[in-house]
Amino acid sequence: MRRFALSVAGLALLLGEAAMGQHGPRKVTFNREIAPIVFHNCAPCHRPGEGGPFPLMNYREVASHARQIVTVTASRFMPPWLPDKGDYPLADDARLTPQQIALFARWVKDGELEGAAKDLPALPHFVEGWQLGKPDMILKAPKPFVLPASGSDTYWNFVLPIPVERTRWVKAIEIRPGNKKVVHHANILLDRLGTAREMEKTPGDGFGGMEIRVESEVFDPDSHLLFWKPGTRIEPEPDGLAFRVDKGTDLLLNAHLQPSGKPEPIQPTVGLYFTDKPADKKPMLLEIEHDSALDIPAGVKDFAVTDSFTLPLDVDVLAVYPHAHYLGKDILAMVTMPDGTKKTLIHIPHWDVNWQAVFTYAKPVTLRRGTVISMRYTYDNSEDNIANPNHPPQRVLGGNRATDEMAHLWLQVLPHAQPDSTVDPRMVLQEALSRHEVEKDATNFEAQYNLAAICSMRGDVKEALPHYEAAAALRPKDPVVNNALGSALLSNGSVGPAIERLKEALALRPGYFDAHYNLAIAYSSQDNPAEAAREFGEAARLKPGDANAHANFGATLAQLGRLEEAKRELEAALKIEPGHELAKENLAQVNEMLAEGKK
Amino acid sequence: MRRVVDRGLHAGARLCLVAALSVAAVAASGPRSATGIDLQGRTVDPLAADRGKATVLVYVRTDCPVSSRYAPTVQKLAAEYGGKSKFWLVYPAKTDTVPVIEKYLKDFEYKLDALQDPGRGLVKVGDAEITPSVSVFSANGELLYHGRIDNWYEDFGRARREPTTHELADALAAAVAGKRPAVSTAPAVGCYISDLQ
Numbered sequence: 001m002r003r004f005a006l007s008v009a010g011l012a013l014l015l016g017e018a019a020m021g022q023h024g025p026r027k028v029t030f031n032r033e034i035a036p037i038v039f040h041n042c043a044p045c046h047r048p049g050e051g052g053p054f055p056l057m058n059y060r061e062v063a064s065h066a067r068q069i070v071t072v073t074a075s076r077f078m079p080p081w082l083p084d085k086g087d088y089p090l091a092d093d094a095r096l097t098p099q100q101i102a103l104f105a106r107w108v109k110d111g112e113l114e115g116a117a118k119d120l121p122a123l124p125h126f127v128e129g130w131q132l133g134k135p136d137m138i139l140k141a142p143k144p145f146v147l148p149a150s151g152s153d154t155y156w157n158f159v160l161p162i163p164v165e166r167t168r169w170v171k172a173i174e175i176r177p178g179n180k181k182v183v184h185h186a187n188i189l190l191d192r193l194g195t196a197r198e199m200e201k202t203p204g205d206g207f208g209g210m211e212i213r214v215e216s217e218v219f220d221p222d223s224h225l226l227f228w229k230p231g232t233r234i235e236p237e238p239d240g241l242a243f244r245v246d247k248g249t250d251l252l253l254n255a256h257l258q259p260s261g262k263p264e265p266i267q268p269t270v271g272l273y274f275t276d277k278p279a280d281k282k283p284m285l286l287e288i289e290h291d292s293a294l295d296i297p298a299g300v301k302d303f304a305v306t307d308s309f310t311l312p313l314d315v316d317v318l319a320v321y322p323h324a325h326y327l328g329k330d331i332l333a334m335v336t337m338p339d340g341t342k343k344t345l346i347h348i349p350h351w352d353v354n355w356q357a358v359f360t361y362a363k364p365v366t367l368r369r370g371t372v373i374s375m376r377y378t379y380d381n382s383e384d385n386i387a388n389p390n391h392p393p394q395r396v397l398g399g400n401r402a403t404d405e406m407a408h409l410w411l412q413v414l415p416h417a418q419p420d421s422t423v424d425p426r427m428v429l430q431e432a433l434s435r436h437e438v439e440k441d442a443t444n445f446e447a448q449y450n451l452a453a454i455c456s457m458r459g460d461v462k463e464a465l466p467h468y469e470a471a472a473a474l475r476p477k478d479p480v481v482n483n484a485l486g487s488a489l490l491s492n493g494s495v496g497p498a499i500e501r502l503k504e505a506l507a508l509r510p511g512y513f514d515a516h517y518n519l520a521i522a523y524s525s526q527d528n529p530a531e532a533a534r535e536f537g538e539a540a541r542l543k544p545g546d547a548n549a550h551a552n553f554g555a556t557l558a559q560l561g562r563l564e565e566a567k568r569e570l571e572a573a574l575k576i577e578p579g580h581e582l583a584k585e586n587l588a589q590v591n592e593m594l595a596e597g598k599k
Numbered sequence: 600m601r602r603v604v605d606r607g608l609h610a611g612a613r614l615c616l617v618a619a620l621s622v623a624a625v626a627a628s629g630p631r632s633a634t635g636i637d638l639q640g641r642t643v644d645p646l647a648a649d650r651g652k653a654t655v656l657v658y659v660r661t662d663c664p665v666s667s668r669y670a671p672t673v674q675k676l677a678a679e680y681g682g683k684s685k686f687w688l689v690y691p692a693k694t695d696t697v698p699v700i701e702k703y704l705k706d707f708e709y710k711l712d713a714l715q716d717p718g719r720g721l722v723k724v725g726d727a728e729i730t731p732s733v734s735v736f737s738a739n740g741e742l743l744y745h746g747r748i749d750n751w752y753e754d755f756g757r758a759r760r761e762p763t764t765h766e767l768a769d770a771l772a773a774a775v776a777g778k779r780p781a782v783s784t785a786p787a788v789g790c791y792i793s794d795l796q
Contacts, residue, residue, distance in 0.1 A: 053664035060796070064692070067791040068755075077756040149708070150671035152760050181664070261670035262707045326760075354756065386753045389760050 028107040029115025030059045036121050037100050038062055041079050042069075044231050047126060051180035051230035057123060059114045066108050073101045080230070080355045087343040089362040092233055131234040132172055135271030137162070139251060142204030144267035147182055147257045153354075154259070155210040155402065158268055159196045159203075160251040169242035172235070172273040175228035177255055178266040184256040184354055186268065188226035189214050190243070191250040210325075211400035212254055221284040221426055225321050225412050227358040236273065240281040245272075256354075283318060283414040284426045286433060288375055291398030292441040294405045296327060296381045298393040303327075303381060305407040307440070308374035312432040313425055314416040316364035320346050321410040325353055325402060326387040327379040333409050338370040345373070345411075353387070364414065375409045427454055438467070445474045449481060452488070461491045472501075479509035487518050490525070498522050513542045517549060520556070529559040540569065547577035555586050563597070566590050633724045635689060635714030638697050643714060645721070646740045649685040653738055653774035655767070656721055657711070658689045660730040661703045663790040669731045669748055670707040676768060677711055683775040688713040689721045691730070692795050722792055732787035735770040735780070744770035744780050747787035754788060 028034065038056050046052030055061050062069070072078040079094040107113075141158040148154075177183035191197075191214040199207045224243050237243070253268050290307040297303075322331045328351035336342050346359065367373070381393050389403045390396070396405050415425035431454045437447030452467035468485040475481055486501030499522050505515040520535030536553035543549060554569030567590050573583035634644045646654055657673055659666040677686040688711050690700055700713050716722055725734025726745045734745040749762035766785050773780035 054662035064694070064794050064796060065790065066794050068794060072755050075754065077754070080756075150668075259668065260664070261667035352756070386757055386759050391759075391761070391763055 027110040027113055028103055029110075029113045029119065030062060030107065031115035031117065031119035033103050034062065034107050035059075035119075037096070037103065039121060039123055041094060041096060041100075043123065044126070045079075049128075049180070051183075053181060063112050063114075066104075066112050070104045070108055073104055082348045082350070082352060082355055082357070083359060084347045084349055086345065086347055088345065088365045090346075091360040091362045093362075094231070130271055131174055132236070132271075132273060135174065136274045137164070137272040139270045139272070141178075141206065141253070141267050141269070143206070144178075144265040145206055145257075147259055147264045147266055149262050150259050152259075153184070153402075154208065154257045156206055156208055156255050156257055156266070157196065157199075157212055158206045158253040158255065159191070159200060160253060160268075160270060162245050162249050162251060162272070164245060164247055164249075167244060167246045168272075168274045169276070169278050170245055170272050171237050171242045171275040171277075173226060174234045174271040174273075175226070175232075175253070176269045176271070177228055177253075178268045179264050180230060182257050182260045182264045183266060183268075184229075184258050185356065186228040186253055186255040188228075188270070189252040189254070190222065190226075190245065191252045192220065192246065192248070194248070194250065196250055196252040209400070210254075210402045211406070212252060214252060221430060223279075223283045223285065223412070225285065225319050225358040225410065227321070229355075229357045240277070240279055241283065242275050242277065242279045244279070258354075281414055282424070282426055283412055284429065286315075286411045286413050286429065288373060288409040288411070288433075290375070290407045290440070291405075292444065294379075294396070294398035294407055296379050296396045296405060298390075298395050299382050301380050301382045301384065302329070303379040304376060305379070306374065306376045307407070307409075308372050309433065309436050311367055311369055311371045311373065312428050313369050313418055314367065315413040315429070316366050316416070317345070317361060317411050317413050318364055319358055319360040319412040321356075321358045321408075321412075322346060322348060322351075322375075322377075323356060323406055323408040323410065324351055324377055324379070325405050326389050327381050327385060327396060327405050328353060328377060329380040329385070330376075330378045332376045334374050334376075335367055336372040336374065338368055373409075373411070375407070377407045379405060423458065427457065430454055431458075438470075442470065443474060445471055445481075448474065449484070453484065456484075456488055456491070461488050464488050465492060477508055479505045479512055479515070482508065483512065483515045483518060486515070486522075490518060490522050495522050495525055511542055513539055513546075513549075516542065517552075520552065524552075524556065529556045532556045533560055533562075540572075544572075545576060547573045547580050547583070550576065551580055551583040551586070554583065554590070558586060558590050558593075563590055563594050567594065633720050635687075635716045635721045637712065637714055638700060640697075645685070645687045645689075645714060646724070646736055651738050653680070653684040653743075653771065654736040654740070655684055655686045655771065656689050656725045656727070656734045656736075657686060658691060658722065658725070658727045658730045658732050658734075658792065660690065660692050660790055660795075661695050661699055662692075663730045665752060665789040666731040667707060669751075670709060672748060672751075673731075674707075674709060674711070676771065680771050680775060684771060686711045689716050689725075689727075690714065691716045691719060691722050691727075691792050693717055719792075726784075728792055729787035729789045730792060731789050733767050733770075735767070735774050737774055738777070743774050744783055746785040750785075752788035 042056045046054065046056035048055060054065065073096055081094040083090060139160040139162060141160055145156045175186055175188060177186045189212065195214040251270060255268065257266060288307055288309050290305050293305045322333065324331060331348040331351050333345040334342055335345055381388065381396055383393060398405055415429050417425055430450065434447045434451035434454060437444050438451055448467045448471040452464040452471060455464035465488055468488050471481045472485045482501050482505035486498045486505060489498035489501060499519065502515050502519040502522060506512055516535045516539040520532045520539060523532035523535060533553065533556040536549060536556055540549040540553045550569045550573035554566045554573060557566035557569060570583045570587040570590060573580050633646055634642045637643045645656060688709065690713060704713060714721065725742065727734055731748060732746055733748055735743045737743050744766065746766060748767045750764045751762040752758050766782055770780040
């Protein structure tokens with residue numbers, strides 16, 4: 001009883017002087033108690049041109065939604081903010097305090113008074129247009145997508161080519177998703193290989209789909225979680241954390257759209273702010289997931305999926321992006337320190353895919369080597385879950401469609417350099433993660449492929465081979481894995497099997513430069529200059545700007561005694577890359593032979 | 600005789616003390632309380648306008664996103680029951696002026712007649728509390744159903760992919776068949792009409 005009495009007294013104190021006058025409780029007014037909360041927490045979105053469906057900028061506007069505000073703040077639907085208060089504070093935490101929520105209810109109970117004009121605080125200064133001033137480059141989706149008036153939510157992908165002529169570093173990005181009343185959130189991926197373009201029927205069309213993966217053929221892990229949600233504050237990246245875009249890089253903007261009742265054309269624009277200072281810190285995205293464990297029987301209310309990953313080195317965690325679909329219920333990520341201390345990285349007790357977001361830590365969270373990052377997600381596949389896409393519920397598996405499920409925990413981490421190693425710490429982290437994935441699920445193609453690629457990058461072809469073979473067995477019709485396996489076999493001295501794989505890659509993807517090039521090398525190593533010349537020739541034709549292809553083509557032609565053609569190719573190589581040593585040496589020899597021939 | 604007296608009889612028949620009290624209040628305001636103002640500024644009694652047809656009052660607000668998202672559903676049902684029922688959009692917010700409503704009708708491709716309800720007479724006659732919600736009246740003006748259109752929304756921000764119950768469609772089907780719907784009221788989710796000045 002005593003404790004109860006104390007806590008009540010505490011609450012009265014917390015409600016504060018604002019509500020307690022000298023002569024007993026005084027009435028809550030808009031100008032004195034409500035406006036400061038609304039102006040700071042609601043008006044950034046609830047103002048003209050922003051995502052909030054109605055403005056909340058003055059007494060009249062707020063009063064005309066007063067009871068609604070009481071309801072939605074009490075249920076914590078508004079302001080939209082999914083995570084509980086965890087052990088590590090999050091930037092821009094939008095949660096209202098229980099005292100603030102109570103004030104709304106009291107205001108309505110007290111008669112929705114406006115109060116004295118002198119009490120009204122000024123509206124915050126809202127920047128109109130681009131938040132950081134005019135961007136250095138503005139990209140616009142080539143064509144609008146027209147969202148139908150009704151139907152279920154839509155995920156639409158826009159491909160925005162970046163017209164840069166050279167590598168640029170981006171220090172800030174502002175995503176203007178189009179009509180903010182229907183765009184619920186948007187994600188941006190950097191597509192360095194044109195994967196997304198190939199998914200468009202005609203260029204600029206865009207395409208539907210909730211989950212998009214872009215390919216990368218080199219070790220170039222994504223480093224940033226580029227995300228827009230209503231109310232996103234635009235801030236330049238901290239010093240040294242810019243991200244790179246190259247000639248040919250596309251932005252892939254994945255937008256979650258919610259029909260409004262009328263057809264809505266959506267045409268996003270993106271502003272890029274460049275810096276001359278290249279990044280000197282190299283963060284990467286760490287994806288902990290356990291989709292293969294997702295096999296949720298119909299009707300089950302509490303299906304749990306777990307995974308844990310032990311850090312192979314020290315990292316700073318900068319941001320977190322938990323991801324599940326419509327059945328997600330309780331999302332928890334914990335860390336267990338080497339000394340056994342446990343902390344909560346993020347906890348979302350009532351998952352709602354509509355309000356998924358990237359959360360940035362107010363201060364980077366440093367985790368030591370040996371720390372275990374663990375996730376525990378639960379799913380409600382019963383009729384009680386009103387977001388359940390199936391009615392009646394059905395068995396649901398992991399997958400990319402909106403009606404499939406996911407169990408992903410993305411972390412943006414900055415791995416610390418290892419004192420006694422020159423190896424890129426991102427590679428150490430990626431290798432550990434891929435190994436973990438392979439151990440968990442040997443049929444995970446991506447993990448097998450990535451592990452093999454990293455092993456071969458650090459020169460361990462012997463270790464790479466079985467993983468390439470596993471990947472190739474999982475996807476025998478994938479030209480990229482056939483080429484990679486061929487190349488690894490070649491490095492391992494197995495020329496015959498390598499040639500088979502490379503030929504297979506070319507049968508699957510005619511005009512595949514890498515496979516032609518690798519096949520040419522294989523023939524060269526068999527002292528078969530005729531076949532080698534044919535393959536190098538094809539490679540040089542496919543990529544006329546590749547100095548190596550021309551130089552090697554020239555060298556094999558010279559071996560075949562086709563000196564004039566050899567000279568032409570070697571000169572082509574030097575035109576592209578004037579310092580190309582091999583081409584220089586070979587050209588000198590060829591010129592000598594030609595001069596001798598003339599004599 | 601249609602209008603509030605008939606409706607009052609219905610509410611009384613529900614044997615609910617609170618309802619009876621509200622009937623008294625409505626009755627006291629007289630028959631005028633069941634009129635709205637059309638976009639030409641004329642006073643219209645929607646319950647008297649189309650005798651022999653069921654009447655549906657659809658309470659909406661141009662700044663209520665849930666109201667707006669229901670536009671295709673409402674328009675579809677109105678078209679389906681075109682010959683046997685008359686739908687009216689009712690705007691209780693004073694900020695929903697004629698130009699604002701006209702733009703809204705155009706944007707959302709509504710082909711329904713609209714009424715402003717500055718005196719809240721139409722709100723009272725249909726026991727409406729929320730936008731969007733509907734009140735369905737029989738051909739002789741008896742209130743058969745009031746509340747949500749369907750169960751698409753469970754709460755603010757908590758919507759089903761598709762509704763699994765269809766209260767308005769069921770009430771309409773009953774009304775045009777001269778029957779009483781199995782459900783007479785179901786809670787709507789949206790903006791409170793009482794929040795309006």
